[in-house]
Amino acid sequence: MKPLSIKQVALTTAALCLATATSVAAETRLILGEAGPNRGARAAALQHFVDEVTARTDGEVVIDVQWGGALFKANAAAGSIADGVADLGTIISVYFPQEMVGYGIADLPVVNSDAWVGMRATDDLMRGSEEIQANLADQNLVYLGTFTTSAVNIGCKDAAIRSVADIEGLKVRGVGAYGDTFKDFGANMVPMSIYDAYQGLDTGLLDCSQGYSYAVGALKQEEVMTSYTLLNWGQVGALGIFMNKDVYDGLDEGIQTAMADAGVAMADKLGELITADNEAAVEKMRAVGVEIIELDAVERDKLVETGAQYVDAWAERASGVGIDGTALLAEYDALLAKYAAERDDQGYPWTR
Structure with missing residues (x-):
């Protein structure tokens, strides 16, 4: 085999460097801030979301979770995510009653004791309400997925x-x-x-x-x-994952869809885990x-x-920020009925 000339070696090296650079550039690394520890059902569901995002984007998006309040405490989450301290993270509504007033509907003492039903109804509401989305956008936030502490x-x-x-x-x-x-x-x-x-x-x-x-x-x-x-x-179900809107808007539509789908899957996973944990605890x-x-x-x-x-x-309070609370409650009630009927007809997703 004829040895490569100096020029050919240089061209080959440049091509390899370009390929490597392109591969690195194709990976989007996001930082997620979580105030809680890396244990328990909610942590497992959050990790499921992270893994699903990577899988659904064919490895293009990698999320680095900073656990245990390493980036910010729970009572500073909303501002920290909006300001870019993290690209995305968990926000607990009770710490932000005014900023998260729309999301606070999931904390209200209405008849809604099924963890999965509550999460899926809340998730639909958060994605479907233009008023809530606009209110979040004013805070430079985008909703991605929901958790619950389950029945009180x-x-x-x-x-x-x-x-x-x-x-x-x-x-x-x-x-x-x-x-x-x-x-x-x-x-x-x-x-x-x-x-x-x-x-x-x-x-x-x-x-x-x-x-x-x-x-x-x-x-x-x-x-x-x-x-x-x-x-x-x-x-109590008003806690979930939100993203910095500037960062979110910079992602292509396919990645945005993958993150939304991973958020829905997260609710199904937590529903499975927390339902089993609750039953085991009562026994x-x-x-x-x-x-x-x-x-x-x-x-x-x-x-x-x-x-x-x-x-x-x-x-x-909701009307004070431009959200029709009465209409939203009616929609939420209908969504709770919808997912309760789905559960009764088809069983939980993890049992189908």
Whole structure:
């Protein structure tokens, strides 16, 4: 074989460098900020979103997740993403009641206790509402996908909630409109994080703690509970992934579609994981002797009726930023019915 000339070597080297540069340029690397740790069902669902984006773009988009608040804390997420501290990240609506007022619909105390149904209804609403999209755009944000903490329930030590009358006088850890409703029924509210509730129940600072089944299991709170009431009420679902709009607008349409599809798939994955975790946690409670109480629908409806004032207050706040809260609530209710019917007819996506 005839040796390559110096000129041929130079041309070959240049071609290789150009090919390498083109390959590198084809990869879009995005930074995602997440305040929570890399463990649990929500973290697994977020990682599923990341992996799906890469798979659906044939490796063109790679997302680097910065876990545990490395880039920003939860209460700074909206501004940090909008300002480009991260390209995308998780925003929890409760920290931004005015900025995320449209998204806050998923935190309202309406009848909506199924995690998957709630997420898919919320996801449809966020993608379909031009008012919400315009409000987010004004903040340089784009919605990508949603999570949920799942159904709100309440666990107690040396007490039991079998009716709303049982709430009066109890020392309760509760948050949001759900906690406000407990207060309306006579609970003495104790400001405490869910992570401190174990000690609060153990020492008597709390009689009861509002929470979620999987969280009870993860935090071993069944060790200090004697009863756990399934409220069949609602959930806290206004937390999800948002993206810097300037960065999003710079992506081609195919990548934008892939990210949207990955966001929908994320809700399905979290629905599968969190439903299993919740069921396992309740069985664990039963196994150690915690009384599992299912609140009667008549009693649950009393909670819904009293909590309606907070739904009305949300609609008024929404109107203040140009969002028709009343119309949005009607659309949300219809979407909840739509996905509940799909579940009943076809089962969950992961069982089909």
